[in-house]
Amino acid sequence: MKYIDEFRDGDSARHIADKIAAEVKPDLAYNFMEFCGGHTHAISRYGIADMLPPNVRMIHGPGCPVCVLPIGRVDLAIRLALERGVILCTYGDTMRVPASNGLSLIKAKARGADIRMVYSAHDALKLAEQHPDREVVFFAIGFETTTPPTALVLRDAKARGLRNFSVLCCHVLTPAAITHILASAEAREIGTVPLDGFIGPAHVSIVIGSQPYVPFAQTFHKPVVITGFEPMDVMQGILMLVRQVNSSRAEVENEFSRVVTPTGNLAAQQIMAEVFELRESFEWRGLGEVPTSALKIRPEFATWDAERKFELVYASVPDHKQCECGAILRGVKRPQDCKLFGTVCTPESPMGSCMVSNEGACAAHYSYGRFRDLALVNKGPTASNSIAT
Amino acid sequence: MSSSPNYLRPIDFKHGHIDMTHGAGGRAAAQLINELFAKAFDNEYLRQGHDGALLPLPSEGRLVMATDGHVISPLFFPGGDIGCLSVHGTINDVAMSGAKPLYLAASFIIEEGFALADLKRIVESMAAAAREAGVPIVTGDTKVVEKGKGDGVFISTTGVGVAPPGLCIDGRQAKVGDVILVSGTLGEHGVAVMSQRESLTFETAITSDTAALHTLVQTMLLALPDTQTLHVLRDPTRGGLATTLNEIAQQSGVDMLINEADIPVLPQVEAACELLGLDPLYVANEGKLIAICAPEVADTLLAAMRAHPLGQGAQRIGTVIEDAHGFVQMATRFGGRRVVDWLSGEQLPRIC
Amino acid sequence: MCLAIPARVVEILPGQRAVVDLGGVRKEVSIDLVADAQVDDYVIIHVGYAIGKIDPEEAQRTLALFAELSEAQNSPQPLSVMGEVL
Numbered sequence: 001m002k003y004i005d006e007f008r009d010g011d012s013a014r015h016i017a018d019k020i021a022a023e024v025k026p027d028l029a030y031n032f033m034e035f036c037g038g039h040t041h042a043i044s045r046y047g048i049a050d051m052l053p054p055n056v057r058m059i060h061g062p063g064c065p066v067c068v069l070p071i072g073r074v075d076l077a078i079r080l081a082l083e084r085g086v087i088l089c090t091y092g093d094t095m096r097v098p099a100s101n102g103l104s105l106i107k108a109k110a111r112g113a114d115i116r117m118v119y120s121a122h123d124a125l126k127l128a129e130q131h132p133d134r135e136v137v138f139f140a141i142g143f144e145t146t147t148p149p150t151a152l153v154l155r156d157a158k159a160r161g162l163r164n165f166s167v168l169c170c171h172v173l174t175p176a177a178i179t180h181i182l183a184s185a186e187a188r189e190i191g192t193v194p195l196d197g198f199i200g201p202a203h204v205s206i207v208i209g210s211q212p213y214v215p216f217a218q219t220f221h222k223p224v225v226i227t228g229f230e231p232m233d234v235m236q237g238i239l240m241l242v243r244q245v246n247s248s249r250a251e252v253e254n255e256f257s258r259v260v261t262p263t264g265n266l267a268a269q270q271i272m273a274e275v276f277e278l279r280e281s282f283e284w285r286g287l288g289e290v291p292t293s294a295l296k297i298r299p300e301f302a303t304w305d306a307e308r309k310f311e312l313v314y315a316s317v318p319d320h321k322q323c324e325c326g327a328i329l330r331g332v333k334r335p336q337d338c339k340l341f342g343t344v345c346t347p348e349s350p351m352g353s354c355m356v357s358n359e360g361a362c363a364a365h366y367s368y369g370r371f372r373d374l375a376l377v378n379k380g381p382t383a384s385n386s387i388a389t
Numbered sequence: 390m391s392s393s394p395n396y397l398r399p400i401d402f403k404h405g406h407i408d409m410t411h412g413a414g415g416r417a418a419a420q421l422i423n424e425l426f427a428k429a430f431d432n433e434y435l436r437q438g439h440d441g442a443l444l445p446l447p448s449e450g451r452l453v454m455a456t457d458g459h460v461i462s463p464l465f466f467p468g469g470d471i472g473c474l475s476v477h478g479t480i481n482d483v484a485m486s487g488a489k490p491l492y493l494a495a496s497f498i499i500e501e502g503f504a505l506a507d508l509k510r511i512v513e514s515m516a517a518a519a520r521e522a523g524v525p526i527v528t529g530d531t532k533v534v535e536k537g538k539g540d541g542v543f544i545s546t547t548g549v550g551v552a553p554p555g556l557c558i559d560g561r562q563a564k565v566g567d568v569i570l571v572s573g574t575l576g577e578h579g580v581a582v583m584s585q586r587e588s589l590t591f592e593t594a595i596t597s598d599t600a601a602l603h604t605l606v607q608t609m610l611l612a613l614p615d616t617q618t619l620h621v622l623r624d625p626t627r628g629g630l631a632t633t634l635n636e637i638a639q640q641s642g643v644d645m646l647i648n649e650a651d652i653p654v655l656p657q658v659e660a661a662c663e664l665l666g667l668d669p670l671y672v673a674n675e676g677k678l679i680a681i682c683a684p685e686v687a688d689t690l691l692a693a694m695r696a697h698p699l700g701q702g703a704q705r706i707g708t709v710i711e712d713a714h715g716f717v718q719m720a721t722r723f724g725g726r727r728v729v730d731w732l733s734g735e736q737l738p739r740i741c
Numbered sequence: 742m743c744l745a746i747p748a749r750v751v752e753i754l755p756g757q758r759a760v761v762d763l764g765g766v767r768k769e770v771s772i773d774l775v776a777d778a779q780v781d782d783y784v785i786i787h788v789g790y791a792i793g794k795i796d797p798e799e800a801q802r803t804l805a806l807f808a809e810l811s812e813a814q815n816s817p818q819p820l821s822v823m824g825e826v827l
Contacts, residue, residue: 001656001659001660001663004663008722008723010721010722010723010724013723013724014724044727045721045727046721046723046725046727047721047723047724047725047726047727048723048725049725050724050725050726051724051725091739092739093739119589119665231723346733347730347733348733357739358666358739366730367728367730367733368727368728368730369727369728370728
């Protein structure tokens with residue numbers, strides 16, 4: 001697969017790893033946050049943490065749209081499906097997110113709700129056309145990457161006068177969240193969240209470009225390297241961050257220059273601006289209310305806005321008391337610091353959202369890395385000497 | 390004008406549909422059985438016409454019995470359909486204990502309104518699969534449920550086989566130092582089925598690998614000077630390779646280390662998985678097996694597998710190692726190491 | 742976050758749609774957001790929509806940098822090679 005396989009080459013990755021090892025200053029600690037779940041996933045799946053020197057630590061950020069979806073929003077979707085009899089369409093990722101009363105979309109489906117998993121927003125619109133006698137609601141989640149397709153289907157629904165279709169908009173914005181992490185009380189308290197740089201979003205940046213991170217890098221004097229999701233991209237992004245730290249720079253650099261430009265995808269930005277406007281505030285799971293961090297549907301599209309159409313009233317629901325998702329999403333704690341991790345909270349029965357998505361910090365650590373927590377494992381032979389070829 | 394007292398209008402297999410009378414046990418039911426099932430599956434035991442088939446006892450060894458319910462959407466997919474799948478699946482379950490499958494029983498639950506043409510196609514596919522495998526369907530049952538209470542057709546099959554004396558193949562037998570082999574490329578069945586799912590549709594040349602593996606198993610056993618050196622056989626169906634290895638690791642109380650670079654996956658399967666956000670290690674197979682054997686016979690076994698048409702793509706993918714946690718770990722192609730966990734929930738296409 | 746993959750455009754269809762190929766797997770997607778996509782371009786597909794186009798020269802430049810790293814490990818690389826520094 002062109003533009004995929006070349007960026008997964010283990011040999012070249014080891015050379016970058018050697019470079020990182022050679023360039024880090026032994027007396028410095030390098031704490032980098034990868035904002036995106038895509039990077040978290042790559043780091044866990046390819047075992048990248050094993051290839052880094054001990055003083056380079058990767059901290060998982062809140063960049064997983066499923067993980068930051070607050071319980072109250074999932075509750076709204078569940079109520080629409082169970083009490084209002086709509087066909088609720090959603091991406092597969094949201095199906096298992098825990099909601100109130102032990103429910104999730106998958107459990108609501110088992111109780112008779114008509115919940116359909118779609119691959120694309122386009123499919124939700126098609127369902128509305130196929131079922132003119134039913135209300136079809138698209139439960140739309142995601143960052144800037146996933147927002148333009150939702151904007152396009154809203155535009156099309158309006159153009160076609162498709163009145164049985166609406167969108168429950170939960171789209172959130174990346175730069176606002178990154179800023180919030182550094183502006184939070186914990187971040188100001190020196191030593192609690194010692195972040196030295198950010199691996200910047202890959203696919204989000206295709207849409208918004210690299211420029212939106214510039215004010216952030218300047219204000220907080222933190223380097224940002226926009227980095228692709230393939231493992232070599234991640235290694236290279238880390239190397240670039242190490243170099244910025246070593247030379248006390250705090251710039252926005254672009255490792256993912258094969259698709260990300262300074263200004264991003266203007267057509268996508270335009271359709272987003274046409275259909276959506278800023279929400280004054282939006283609750284993020286783990287981060288709480290974050291000002292101007294999400295989008296809502298413009299009044300011109302009110303007919304297709306499920307919140308208006310069904311007069312939905314949002315109510316915040318607290319997470320499980322012992323759930324550390326909030327601290328984990330801010331980079332303050334690691335999954336293994338949570339009492340629930342791997343005991344009552346597992347991918348089969350997630351208590352917190354970080355255990356739901358493959359990209360959640362907890363799920364990634366549980367699924368790919370938890371053997372590192374156990375000393376026993378090293379008794380086994382290494383891969384190279386146990387598998388004769 | 391004279392009428393024949395036993396005349397029945399032939400079933401319209403082109404345009405007709407299943408209705409409630411086909412399951413009511415009356416003349417219509419009998420007619421469906423005679424004109425479709427009995428004709429397609431025809432063999433000496435079925436011809437006895439009893440409710441149960443009278444079968445000769447094997448002279449030695451142990452009886453092996455396995456049963457499997459088949460529900461799949463869509464019913465027809467590239468490379469197969471629910472019919473042949475229901476034959477292969479149960480034969481494989483019997484064969485994974487090293488047994489020779491002898492007989493099959495089949496039970497159908499059909500939804501009212503199901504097209505007779507589709508039913509005929511499915512039954513004929515089952516009959517062909519059973520004949521090709523040399524395992525007759527000796528008894529069966531048909532029920533009809535009201536429209537909306539089934540998904541077209543569900544097929545349960547039960548298989549009986551005989552395992553030779555002395556054979557000891559089961560999931561608890563994996564031992565530290567053992568070698569893990571797979572019989573070929575992984576994930577084709579799952580990808581072929583998903584390519585046809587509404588809302589996912591994509592074009593691919595991938596076809597399901599659905600096949601009966603008992604002859605491959607017999608070939609493997611014959612190649613071994615001592616069959617006790619073959620410790621575990623299992624077909625990685627739902628949940629794929631990853632889940633099956635975890636089951637075995639847990640049952641045997643061992644750990645495993647597999648090598649990503651050695652795991653055979655077709656490029657198209659990898660591509661489809663990239664597209665849907667799935668991992669081929671968790672995608673279903675219906676014509677592949679995992680064999681875990683003593684290290685000294687691994688080469689012999691691998692050569693025997695590769696000499697069989699269903700094992701041409703066989704590979705050595707890892708080893709059983711000592712660790713009480715029952716983890717399956719993988720040395721990644723990239724140079725790191727990670728856990729290969731059980732499948733959690735269902736494999737769903739993801740956006741993130 | 743945001744699972745997306747590069748695929749080659751093999752056919753432009755009416756209504757801002759196109760067929761893309763990824764390692765032999767073909768799927769119809771929307772090119773509404775990448776209106777100038779041409780046959781043989783590589784586009785990034787996310788939830789059935791092309792959201793961006795790969796710049797082959799930039800991709801080559803990044804790969805060349807990786808190659809240099811593996812050949813000349815001890816010579817420091819100029820940062821300017823890595824795309825623009827804002």
